[in-house]
Amino acid sequence: MVTRMTQLKVAFAQIDCLVGDIPGNVDKVIEAAETAKTKYNADLVIFPELTLTGYxxxxLLLRASLQVRVEKALERILYTVKDIALVIGFPWREQGKLFNCAAFIDGGEIKAKYRKKCLPNYQVFDEKRYFEPGSDTVVLPWRGFNLGVSICEDVWEEEPIAATAAAGADFIVNINASPYDIAKLQQRRTLVQSRAVTNSVPILYVNMIGGQDELIFDGGSFAVNRHGRVCFSAPQFEEGIFLLELNDVIHGEGQETAEPAPTMAVEASIYKALVTGVRDYVNKNRFKSVVIGLSGGIDSAVTLAVAVDAIGADRVRAVMMPFRYTSQMSLEDAEAEAKALGVQYxxxxxxxxxxxxxxxLNPLFAGLDRDTTEENIQARIRGVILMGISNKTGALVLTTGNKSEMAVGYAxxxxxxxxGYDVLKDVFKTMVFRLAWYRNTLSPVIPERVITRPPSAELAPDQKDEDSLPPYEILDEILSLYVxxxxxADGIVAKGFDKETVYRVVRLVDINEYKRRQAPxxxxxxxxxxxxxxxxxxxxGWKLGE
Amino acid sequence: MVTRMTQLKVAFAQIDCLVGDIPGNVDKVIEAAETAKTKYNADLVIFPELTLTGYxxxxLLLRASLQVRVEKALERILYTVKDIALVIGFPWREQGKLFNCAAFIDGGEIKAKYRKKCLPNYQVFDEKRYFEPGSDTVVLPWRGFNLGVSICEDVWEEEPIAATAAAGADFIVNINASPYDIAKLQQRRTLVQSRAVTNSVPILYVNMIGGQDELIFDGGSFAVNRHGRVCFSAPQFEEGIFLLELNDVIHGEGQETAEPAPTMAVEASIYKALVTGVRDYVNKNRFKSVVIGLSGGIDSAVTLAVAVDAIGADRVRAVMMPFRYTSQMSLEDAEAEAKALGVQYxxxxxxxxxxxxxxxLNPLFAGLDRDTTEENIQARIRGVILMGISNKTGALVLTTGNKSEMAVGYAxxxxxxxxGYDVLKDVFKTMVFRLAWYRNTLSPVIPERVITRPPSAELAPDQKDEDSLPPYEILDEILSLYVxxxxxADGIVAKGFDKETVYRVVRLVDINEYKRRQAPxxxxxxxxxxxxxxxxxxxxGWKLGE
Structure with a gap:
């Protein structure tokens, strides 16, 4: 028995499940299970949370036919996959209640069903809108081990892992749909390490991959042994099946086993996340191509580079729409970027x-001063032209507004x-600069003066962003603290920022909610x-201040 | 004691609390308490759920200074209001948990704090994102009675009222922020009647009033005696203080007491809700005026009438933007509507x-057929013009898309x-017609042929809506069933609708989520x-069908 145990292999199916496409996701599950078996000779393949519906x-969880669809999907999996064990996730309705479930399947039979205990209902999560919490721990014997099951948020609270370990689990499979953010990978590892050590139990953490609307799932699956050692890690931003020798985890010590994949520099990580977002939004929604308004500025330059890296130059079209305030430099730089990246221009x-x-409009504007109205009209004409191209050709319009602009309504x-999709929506302007430098280290596609010149919307003569906004270094710090x-506002002032500036910025954030509500x-x-x-x-009517 | 008891008066403060404006809402509470005491000689004044923050x-519930702001607000109320008892609602943080609370205040002291037990987290509600559920029942003696307290959703489940009645409550004050929908008033009454009868306890139901973004609070506060008799009802859509003789409720029989206010016809009720929505969105966001694109069609006609009824003709501006496909009839009718309502045109x-x-665009469109692109450009030019007027004058642009259009993306x-605000967003086209007829019964402002002519977007020669959509009677029935x-889809077909039509409509709903996500x-x-x-x-990837 011991000999057998030491040879067990677990395949981490770090796959991209399309939300709602249950039959398509079943195809992916079956394909991954077959690959895991035939190519890697794995004994168990583990899938992300809500594998069958995507996350x-x-x-869609409220649609009446959900349960029927899930039952059909499970039947097909049970019928098709018999020679490898699986852990997969799906919503399951019983006695009028919907649960976020994970099943352990072996030999074409569901051996156990686990119901997620901890339902995140904060940040981007709304699980209490749909699910009831489960209460039972699942530990079951498999090939001489006791296998425990838990789902995503269960590992972020104490009880589920503690209860599963107490019930005798030799290792716990935790299936996830954990969205990316800059700090998340390290956060996940630190947390899971601590749970593993506290409960002296190895944890196998498998995560989803791919973009789903605003969320990016970055994969980065890993395993931690009972000593808190990360002894296996799958790459971030890469779909695939990754193999773990279970023995390494269960019998591993604190210091042995292979090094985990190094974590990426933050610019590389963000850039990959943006590429993933564009690629999956475009492809999953079946757009053949995208169109971008190039201004000669840094936001559209980085957006263009991301788009090309995501879906290829032949699917990207760039349009420069000059006006009397457009500088010669902008015209030259826009063309240079388009040429460097090889897109239609x-x-x-x-x-x-x-x-x-x-x-x-002049008759209606008689007696009224020139103001930002005229600037907005320029921007809107460009919007109409891009949308015209979009409507006529089916191309998706990618917008270029960064997080600093979205925050203060400078758009x-x-x-x-x-x-339809704003590539830099969650990227502060200061980070846009860093991404531009980073992208140019891969190959020089953004003209250097696009990065070094002072940012300008070029909607008025000699306009600079810093005429109406604080310098981006300051603005972004204030925004990060507030948002x-x-x-x-008073707390930010207490950190040493100028009160008038802080109040102005915070007020801009507050009053521009209406714009963000209609943003892509x-x-x-x-x-x-x-x-x-x-x-x-x-x-x-919330007053800024304390 | 009995003599004293028979004279107790309860004031229902059916007030409009501005979300986030805690100091302003305190002013309203103090003013209402003073009016209740001095004008009506009331002994108790009861306020809606989350009185202090609005709903x-x-x-905003996650902001760090929330608790400090609420504490200051309560201090001011306790200090100022001493000669009348109150029940008010507010968020309250204790031991790291946030609760949705109601306090019973008497003689400038908080006598009891009730924590909402049932937290709605469905439909438009997200209370589990913010609040922890309470567990304690509150019943306390007051002027010879036992007064019980509960909050909104607590009355929609069984336990809270049953527990409060079992704890000896002679009557229960249930404070609410219950948003309007067509069927809601009757639903609330039926439900509260049933709870009152089951537990043999009178229930005083006080509701908020006013528009808050997409939600409309319609007031319609009422009281039900232990026999399930509605023995008091405040008007819908009217802010004010409404007085109840507590004796009528506590000692009332099944058949006695005054008739409740009759419920309104559905058209009148919807129309009032729309007027409330526009009025409060415009005023609470401090827009001086609104501007509407008049097309000569029924949607913009009804929108214009609602706007004028909401904020007055002097704050409404109408703009007709004709193109080669605009009919003479449309030009005449738009002008006639504007004149009838007395707005700038x-x-x-x-x-x-x-x-x-x-x-x-022609060089870019070379070789491509004419399609809806050209129609969209017309619509977008009109959008740019209206937004230009908005930017230049500070007027809010009201849009005119109805629910049928928003559903299928016919916009x-x-x-x-x-x-910024779509007046008819939740009104099916067939109901828009009924609202037009209804509005004309008050005063004839919409030319009859606007109502009787076949609807057309007039974006192409001799275009009719029914060229691209099923007749609205059919479309709206399908949409109502689906949305x-x-x-x-198959369920709708089973009800006797044409399969091809149903599939086409349902598919249009599904693929137009991206438009709705950017809609006002x-x-x-x-x-x-x-x-x-x-x-x-x-x-x-959800497939329509079952």
Missing amino acids: PPED EVVPIEPIYDQFMGA TLYGDMAG EHDVS IGARITMRGFGRDRRYPITS | PPED EVVPIEPIYDQFMGA TLYGDMAG EHDVS IGARITMRGFGRDRRYPITS
């Missing part, structure tokens, strides 16, 4: 359209905000993105 | 702007969908609006 299925001047708009609704860390979605890469993560009322 | 405060032809756009993003009642908010008037109520992924 998060949102209100067109120039559509907007001057004649602008003149017609102003001719129509035009129906103008530069017009499009991502919930520090109040974009990849979440921080612990607090604008989207499901941050739910503020538009109508609000 | 729903959403992520302008005509801005879009032909020259359109020609410039097409001139710019142009950044075109007719450009604006509001979660019936599957609008008043929710049904049990399933597009908004907080219906949370579907954009990226989805």
Whole structure:
């Protein structure tokens, strides 16, 4: 028996499940199980949380036929996969209650069903909208070991792992749909290490991969032995089947076994997350191509590079739409970027359209001063042109607004905000610069002066962003404190920032909720993105200050 | 004692609390308490759920200074209001947990604090994102009676009222922030009647009033005696203090006491809800005025009427933006509506702007057929013009898309969908017709042929909505079944609808999630609006059918 035990292999199926596509996800499960068996000779293949529906299925979980669909899916898996054991996740309704379940399947039979105990209902999560919490621990014998099962959030609280270990588990499979953010990989590892040590039990952590609307699942599956040693890790941002020798985990010591894959530099990690987001949004929604308005500025330059890296230059089209305030430098740089990346490039001047708009509006604007209205009209003309190309060709418009702009409303609704997916939505401007430098280390595609020149929207003569906003180094720090860390305006001032600046910035964040509510979605890469993560009322009498 | 008891008066403070404005809401509480005492000689004044923060405060509940702000607010109330008892609602943090609380205050002291037991986390509600459930029943002696307290959802489940009655309550004050929908008033009454009878206890149900983003609180507070008799009811859609003789409720029989206010016809009720929504969105967000694109069609006609009824003709501006496909009839009718309602009216032809756009785009469109792209450009030019007026004058753009259009995506993003608030967002087209007839019974403002002509977007020659959509009678029935009642496509077909039509409609609903995600908010008037109520992924592989 001992000999047999030492040879057990576990395949981590770090796969990309398409939300709602239950039959398609079953195909993926069956394919992964066959690969795990035939190619790797694995004994057990473990899949991410809610494998069959993808994550998060949102209100699809409320559709009446969900249970029938899941039952059919399970039947097909039980009938097809007989020579390898599986742990898979799915929603399951019984006695009128819906549970977030994991099943341990062996020999074509469901041996045990585990119901997730801890339901996250914070940040981007709404699991209490759908699920009831489970209460039973699952530990069952398998090939001479006691296998325990838990699901995602269960490992973030104490009870489930403690109870499973107490019930005699030799190792615990924890299946996850844990979305990426900058700090998440380290957070997961530290947490799971601590649980493993506290309960002296190895934990196998398998995570989903792929972009789903604003969420990016980064994979990065890993295993920790009872001493808290990460003794196996799968790559981030890479779909695949990754093999673990169970013996290494169960019998491993604190110091032995292979080194885990090194964690990436933050710029590389974010860049890969953005690429994943674009690629999956475009492909899963079956867009053949994308179109981007190039301005010669850094946001559209980085957006273009991400798009090309995500889906290839032949599926990307760039349009420069100059106006009287567009500098020669911008025209040159936009063209240089497009050429360097090898995308289709067109120039559509907007001057004649602008003149017609102003001719129509001047009688209505009589006696009123020139203000940002005229700037917004330029941005909106560009939006109409890009959307025209989108409607005519089926290309998705990618927008280029960064997190700093989305925060303070430095963007035009129906103008530069017009499009289906905002690549940099959760990336502060200071990080956009770092991403540009990083991308150029791979191959020089962004002209250096795009990175070094002072940012400008070029919507008015000699305009600079810093005419209306604090320097981005300051702005982004204030925004990070307020938006991502919930520090109040007075709390930020107490950290040494200028009071007037802080109050102005915080007020801009507060009053621009209406813009963000109509903004395109974009990849979440921080612990607090604008989207499901941050739910503020538009109508609000909250006074800033303490 | 009996003599004293028979004279007790309870004031229902059916007030409009502005979300987040804690000091302002305290002012309202103090004012209402003073009015209740001095004008009505009331002994107790009861306020809606989360009186101090308004409802729903959403992520404002997560701000660090919330507790300090609430404590200050309570101090001010305790210090100021001494000669009348109160029941008010507020969030309260203790031992690291946030509760949705109601306090009974008497003589400037908090006599008891009740923590909401049942936290709704479905439909538009997210209370489990913020609150922990309470577990204690509150019944306390007051002027010879035992007064029980409960909060909103507590009355929708069995335990809280049963426990409070079992603890000896002579009557229960249930404080609410219950949002309006067409069927809600009757539902609330039937439910509370049943709870009162089952537990043989009178229930005083006080509700909030006013619009908060997409939610409309309709008031309609009422009281039910132990026999299930509605023996008091405050009007819907009217802010105010309404007085109840407690004796009538506590000693009332099944048949006695005054008739409750009659419930309104559905058209009148919806119309009032829409007016409330517009009025409060505009005023609470401090817009001085609104601007509406008038097309000569029924949606913009009804929108205009609602806007004028909400904030007055002097704050409403209408703009007709004709194109070559705009009929003479539309021009005449738009002008007639504007005149009948007395609003500022302008005509801005879009032909020259359109020609410039097409001139710019034609080289890019070479060899491609004419399609809806050209129609969308017309709609988007109108959007740019309205937004220009909005930016220049500070007027809010009201959009006019109805629920049928929002469902199937029969609307142009950044075109007719450009604006801050969509008045008819949750109103099916067939109901828009009924609202038009209803509004004309008050005073004839919508030309009859606007109601009787076949609906057309007038974006192409001789276009009719029914060229691309099923007749609205059929469309709306299918949409109601699919969107509001979660019936599957096959389930709808089984009810006798044409399969091809059903599949086409359901598919349109599914694939247009991306449009709705960028749509302006609008008043929710049904049990399933597009908004907080219906949370579907954009990226989805769900197959329609069963």
